[in-house]
Amino acid sequence: MSFTVQPGQVTGFVGPNGAGKSTTMRVILGLDAADAGQALIGGRPYRSLRNPLRHVGSLLDAAALQPSRTARNHLLWLAHSQGLTARRVDEVLDQAGLGAVARRRAGGFSLGMRQRLGIAAALLGDPPALMLDEPFNGMDPEGIVWMRRFLRALAAEGRAILVSSHLMSELQDTADHVVVAGRGKVIADASVAQLLATASNGRVTLRTSAAAALTLLAEAGATVTRTDSDTLTVAGLPAESVVALLSRNSVPFSEVSAHRATLEDAYLELTRDAVEFRAATPREAR
Amino acid sequence: MNTFTQVLWSEFTKFHTVRGWVVAIVAGAGAIMAFGLLPGAQGSCGQNGPGSECVLPVGPGGEEVSDSFTFVHQPLAGDGSITARITSLTGLLPVAEPGKSRPGTMPWSKAGLIIKAGTGAGSTYAAIMVTGGNGVRMQYDYTHDRAGIAGAVSADAPRWLRLTRSGDTVTGAESADGHTWTTVDTAKLTGRPPTVEIGLFATSPQYAEQVNEGVLSGSMGGPTQATGTFDHLSLQAGSAGRAPAGSWKGESLGGPPNVPPVGRFEQVGDVFTVTGSGDIAPAVPGATGIGASITQTLVGTFVGLILMVVIGAMFITAEYRRGLIRTTLAASPRRGQVLAAKAVVVGAVTFVTGLVAAAVVVVFGQRVLRDNGVYIHPASTATELRVIAGTAALLAVAAVLALGLGALLRRGVTAVTTAVVVIVLPYMLAMTVLPAGAAQWMLRISPAAAFALQQVAPVYPQVANVYTPSNGYFPLAPWAGFAVLAGWAVVALGLAAFLFRRRDA
Numbered sequence: 001m002s003f004t005v006q007p008g009q010v011t012g013f014v015g016p017n018g019a020g021k022s023t024t025m026r027v028i029l030g031l032d033a034a035d036a037g038q039a040l041i042g043g044r045p046y047r048s049l050r051n052p053l054r055h056v057g058s059l060l061d062a063a064a065l066q067p068s069r070t071a072r073n074h075l076l077w078l079a080h081s082q083g084l085t086a087r088r089v090d091e092v093l094d095q096a097g098l099g100a101v102a103r104r105r106a107g108g109f110s111l112g113m114r115q116r117l118g119i120a121a122a123l124l125g126d127p128p129a130l131m132l133d134e135p136f137n138g139m140d141p142e143g144i145v146w147m148r149r150f151l152r153a154l155a156a157e158g159r160a161i162l163v164s165s166h167l168m169s170e171l172q173d174t175a176d177h178v179v180v181a182g183r184g185k186v187i188a189d190a191s192v193a194q195l196l197a198t199a200s201n202g203r204v205t206l207r208t209s210a211a212a213a214l215t216l217l218a219e220a221g222a223t224v225t226r227t228d229s230d231t232l233t234v235a236g237l238p239a240e241s242v243v244a245l246l247s248r249n250s251v252p253f254s255e256v257s258a259h260r261a262t263l264e265d266a267y268l269e270l271t272r273d274a275v276e277f278r279a280a281t282p283r284e285a286r
Numbered sequence: 287m288n289t290f291t292q293v294l295w296s297e298f299t300k301f302h303t304v305r306g307w308v309v310a311i312v313a314g315a316g317a318i319m320a321f322g323l324l325p326g327a328q329g330s331c332g333q334n335g336p337g338s339e340c341v342l343p344v345g346p347g348g349e350e351v352s353d354s355f356t357f358v359h360q361p362l363a364g365d366g367s368i369t370a371r372i373t374s375l376t377g378l379l380p381v382a383e384p385g386k387s388r389p390g391t392m393p394w395s396k397a398g399l400i401i402k403a404g405t406g407a408g409s410t411y412a413a414i415m416v417t418g419g420n421g422v423r424m425q426y427d428y429t430h431d432r433a434g435i436a437g438a439v440s441a442d443a444p445r446w447l448r449l450t451r452s453g454d455t456v457t458g459a460e461s462a463d464g465h466t467w468t469t470v471d472t473a474k475l476t477g478r479p480p481t482v483e484i485g486l487f488a489t490s491p492q493y494a495e496q497v498n499e500g501v502l503s504g505s506m507g508g509p510t511q512a513t514g515t516f517d518h519l520s521l522q523a524g525s526a527g528r529a530p531a532g533s534w535k536g537e538s539l540g541g542p543p544n545v546p547p548v549g550r551f552e553q554v555g556d557v558f559t560v561t562g563s564g565d566i567a568p569a570v571p572g573a574t575g576i577g578a579s580i581t582q583t584l585v586g587t588f589v590g591l592i593l594m595v596v597i598g599a600m601f602i603t604a605e606y607r608r609g610l611i612r613t614t615l616a617a618s619p620r621r622g623q624v625l626a627a628k629a630v631v632v633g634a635v636t637f638v639t640g641l642v643a644a645a646v647v648v649v650f651g652q653r654v655l656r657d658n659g660v661y662i663h664p665a666s667t668a669t670e671l672r673v674i675a676g677t678a679a680l681l682a683v684a685a686v687l688a689l690g691l692g693a694l695l696r697r698g699v700t701a702v703t704t705a706v707v708v709i710v711l712p713y714m715l716a717m718t719v720l721p722a723g724a725a726q727w728m729l730r731i732s733p734a735a736a737f738a739l740q741q742v743a744p745v746y747p748q749v750a751n752v753y754t755p756s757n758g759y760f761p762l763a764p765w766a767g768f769a770v771l772a773g774w775a776v777v778a779l780g781l782a783a784f785l786f787r788r789r790d791a
Contacts, residue, residue, distance in 0.1 A: 029616045032790040047619040051292075058616055064609035066304055073303035081296035081617040083289075121613070 003179045003189045005160045007128065010151050012175030012192075013164040014267060020184040021164040022060070022133055029058055029131075041129075051082045057122030058131040062114040062138070067107025071098055071117050074106055075124060082125050089124070096120035097146070111138025119150070129160045136170045148174045168267035178263070180270050188270050192263065199266030203259035204234040204242055210251045220245055233259060293618045293627040301631050304604075307597055311635060314593035314681075315643035321586025322647030322654075329577065329660035340576060340661040342569050343408030343540070345428040346476040350663060352491075352575070353407040353428075354540030354564025356549030357400070359485030360532035362523055367450040368399050368484050370558075371464065371518040373441050375416050377490050380508035393419030394567075394750045395490040397514025397560060399449045401456055403479040407540050412473035413487065413566065414447045414458035418512065422447070423748070424458035426473035428568050431748040434460045434470040446518070454478040464518065484521065485534065488514045488549075488562035494573035494752050507573060511548050513561040540564060569663070571743050572759070573752040577661025579742040580673060581758035583651030587677055587740070588713055590643060594636045594681045595705045598688030601632050603698035612791050621787045625693060629686045629779060636685040640678035648674050665742045676739025676764060683768070683775050684709050687733060690778030693786055708774075709733045716755045725754065726761040733774045735760070738767025 001024060005011045015021055026032040028039040030046040038045060041055055049055050065074060075089040093102045096116040101109070106117060115135050122130050135151075136144055151174055155161050165171055171178065171192075178195055180188040188195065206213065209230045217224045222237035234242055239256055246253055302308060331340035345351040377391040398415025412426035414434075422434030422445055439445050446461035454475045459467045475482070494507030523530040536551030541564060550561040571579040602625075605611040618624050648670055652662045665673070688705035695701040712732035716725035729735050738760035745753050753759040760767060 026612070026790070029612075030619050031612050031615055049619065052619055053617055060612055060616070061609045064613050066300075066604060066608060066610060068306055069300075069303050073299070077296045077299035077303065078613070078617050080299050081292050081614075083292050 001181065001184065001186050003186055005129065005162045006177065007160040008155055008158050009176040010155045010161045010163055010174055012168075012171035012178040013162055013181065014166065014168055014171065014178060015181035015187075017166055019181040021166075021181055023184075024181070025058065025060060025131055025133055025162075025164065029056070029060075051125065053078065053082045053122075053125035053127060055125070055127055056129045056131060057125060057127040058133075059115070059118035059122045059135055060133045062111060062118040062135075065106040065109075065114060065117070068105055070103050071106050071109070071120075072102040074117065075121055078121055078124055084124060088126075092120040092123045095123060096150075112140055112143040115139055115143070115147070119147075123154075128158070129162075130154065131162045133164045134166070135163060136165060136167070144170065168263045172263045178267075180267060182270075195266045196261055196263065199261035199263075199269060203261070204237070204239045205255075205257050205259045206232045206234055206242060206246075206253055207255035208232065208246075208251065208253035210253070212249070213246060213251050213253065216245060216249055216251060217242065290623055290627065293620075293623050294630060296618065297624075297627040297631045301601065301635060307600070310593050310597050311639050314590035314597075314636075315639045317589035317593070318584070318586040318640075318643040318677075319646050321589065322583040322651035325583070325585075325651065325655055325658065325660075327578065327582065327655060327660050328658050329655075331577070331656070331659045331661045333659040342576070342661075342663075345408050345568070346410045347427060347429055349429065350569040351408055351428045352540070352565040352567050352569045353409075354538070354542075354562075355396075355487045355489030355566055356536065356538050356547075356551060356560050356562030357402075357405065357483070357485060357487050358534050358536040358551050358558060358560055359400075359402075359405075359483040360521070360530065360534055361481050362401070362451070362484040362521070362530065363481045364524060365452050366484065366521065366523040366530075367448060368401070368522075369446065369448040369464075369518070369520050370399060370486065370516045371444050371446050372397060372416055372439055372514055372516050373444045374515040375418060375439050375512060377418065377510055377512040379510050380493055382506070391418030391512055392490050392493060392510050392750060393417065394565070394748065395510065395512035396423075396566070397486075397488040397512055397516075397562075399447050399485070400487045400566075401449050401451055401475070401482050401484050403475065403477065403482055405483060405537070405539055410476040410479070411566065412449065412456035412458065412475060414449055414460065414470060415487075416445050416447070416514070418490075420748075422460045422470065424471035424473070425566070425748065426456065426471075427476060428566065429746070430471075430473065431746075432471035434458075434468070435462075449484070451475075451482065451484075486514070486516055486519070486558055486560050487566075488512050488560040489564045489566060490562065491565040491567070491750055492574040494750075509548075509563050511561055511563040513559060516558040516560065517556055519556065519558060534558075536560070538562065565749070567749045568744075568746050570746065570749050570751050571661075571663045572757040574750055577663060578655065579663045579758050580648050580652055580665050580670065581740045581742050582660075582662070583647045583655065584644065584673070584677055584740050586647070587644075587680070587737070588710060588717075590640065591681060591684055591713075592706060592710050594640070594685040595688040595709050596702050598632050598636070598685030599692035599701040599705045600698060601628055601689055602692040603696060603701050606696040607698055615791050622783055625779070625783050625786055629689055632689050633682040633686045637678045637682035640681035641674060644674040644677035663743060669742055672764060673740055673742060676736075676768065679768060680736040680739055680771065683736065683771050684733060687771070687775040687778050690775060690780075690782040693782035694778065713737055713755075718756070722754050725756075729755055729767070730761050731770065733771045735762050735767040736771035738762045739764045 395418035402411035421436035490512035538547030538549030713734035
């Protein structure tokens with residue numbers, strides 16, 4: 001698995017559950033040993049970094065908290081391990097919007113608040129790179145909007161940000177770039193614009209309730225999928241040909257348009273093989 | 287790669303920001319102090335008005351001694367010697383029924399010859415004697431003991447004994463026939479008294495046996511007496527060997543106050559029969575002696591130990607439980623350093639807490655026990671400091687051992703259970719249900735061996751006592767016992783460090 005996370009961008013890291021996203025992050029952080037190969041940060045193994053939180057901030061698991069410790073004290077021991085002071089702790093608490101609950105026990109936090117606390121911890125060392133595993137998990141809609149804006153702002157400051165998710169939709173308005181992982185390999189590594197274009201490529205949305213349309217188009221060599229009771233997606237036949245074919249055979253239709261794919265579609269298409277393959281062989285050696 | 291100071295600071299911050307741990311550690315200290323300052327033990331010393339205070343004589347070496355026996359004596363100025371043949375040593379032992387007794391001697395029932403700087407308790411002396419079970423002995427100044435010929439004395443196997451004073455030197459000799467003499471030992475009389483009391487003595491120490499009833503153990507016993515039969519008594523004064531003009535005077539010395547003495551002395555022809563009870567020996571706390579030692583004030587240590595051990599194990603298993611260990615290692619990737627910092631924090635915190643608790647208990651617990659009428663053998667300042675620092679070290683190293691087990695086993699319940707079973711349970715078993723032999727072994731090989739640091743009273747081979755852990759006597763020397771615990775901790779922590787570096791977090 002090899003990919004680049006660019007400074008100034010939010011890079012999405014997606015893949016089905018079990019694709020190896022979290023494992024990759026743990027290997028990068030020197031927490032798990034890779035069976036082969038190595039992960040380097042700025043050319044050096046993570047374990048050799050002095051005050052590593054000043055190089056890479058990470059959020060692996062927002063639930064990883066001692067429940068009886070306050071939010072501020074949780075950040076305080078982290079700060080002390082990096083030679084940082086309590087002042088920096090208060091700064092990141094405010095940045096993450098936790099200033100008001102800083103002295104409350106983290107055990108009483110909702111998952112959304114824990115995600116904020118995790119982000120604050122990742123920011124503690126003011127690192128140029130951030131690595132966040134599923135930061136949207138458990139957040140309410142308002143929190144998701146906040147997280148998106150926050151990540152965009154952090155990227156705008158020139159940081160390289162890697163955000164993993166198993167839900168592509170979460171990344172649609174956040175990521176500039178997406179790395180898709182499956183079966184422990186990189187399936188796609190492209191900008192969001194590129195991915196959307198590829199997924200939409202040549203496909204036509206046809207609105208019709210006539211059953212004949214499906215057979216007709218299939219006979220003409222197109223791949224037809226019924227996506228709704230009155231909607232078909234046609235691939236392998238340009239829009240003009242579809243219109244001509246249907247008109248010639250007097251099949252009624254109300255609308256023909258170029259298909260606008262979502263990132264979700266692109267992702268599902270890319271990972272279909274990975275998922276099917278995994279279903280056949282549940283444990284694949286990386 | 288962070289500096290160790292940073293990791294240490296971080297781990298200390300972790301510790302003191304979890305209120306449960308701080309509460310537990312204070313509770314541990316509180317338990318030790320509660321047991322020590324609110325003891326259930328009651329005694330009679332000083333409880334029955336003036337005159338009931340317990341005061342032990344002090345020997346020439348500064349140690350507290352027992353000095354009660356029946357003494358048949360006359361003064362001797364300057365040099366001289368005494369010789370006698372002893373043909374029997376019999377005695378009476380207590381039975382469970384009060385007021386009754388059975389014939390028999392204690393292994394350390396004594397009858398023989400003695401030169402003593404006077405009849406004052408605790409004064410310097412030298413004696414040669416036959417004993418109930420330890421053959422002929424030469425003893426002097428309470429703590430010195432040298433074996434002569436073994437075997438029991440009887441009419442068929444009498445023993446001839448002789449003490450010779452020359453200047454400040456007293457020589458003890460024995461003979462089977464009164465012709466061939468063998469020197470047993472030579473003693474120096476402390477302070478070189480110009481005139482001594484010289485004569486025959488008999489005494490017999492307190493009987494005690496370990497009693498185990500269910501989970502409780504204790505001891506039962508009572509006073510005993512010994513009777514020695516002497517003949518061929520001859521006393522010579524000066525180097526010229528004149529017989530002195532004085533006559534024999536018999537008296538019981540040093541018996542308990544307000545109790546009629548059991549000592550008797552009879553002279554029929556040239557046969558002397560001397561009966562006595564007590565001992566001429568170092569005073570020991572416990573079953574056969576009087577009172578207790580400062581070890582008794584620290585009985586709450588095991589409760590504190592349980593809490594410290596739980597904290598030690600939890601300090602790392604809590605991180606595994608929540609996945610927090612990954613956050614820790616992402617911040618401080620050098621794992622050996624993290625484990626070392628945790629050990630230092632746990633060790634230091636428990637040491638300081640233990641130090642405070644033990645100091646309070648040793649200093650004030652003694653007073654409380656004394657006020658309750660329990661006689662407490664005073665210990666030297668050095669010994670008290672060793673007991674206080676030793677108790678703190680015991681708690682600290684045990685907590686570090688528990689930390690090592692926590693890092694090895696990673697699951698809190700498993701680690702805490704293992705730590706309590708390995709560290710605390712052996713002590714509790716040795717103190718309660720285990721027979722003496724098994725208890726001794728348990729306290730040699732298990733981490734609980736470090737409780738030896740709390741032993742104050744020395745073991746004297748020439749004093750019969752119930753030298754068991756529950757009476758404050760441990761099988762290993764203080765620092766040897768501590769070394770056993772430290773060994774456990776080093777092995778556990780070393781193994782933990784090895785695996786901690788190799789395993790995925």
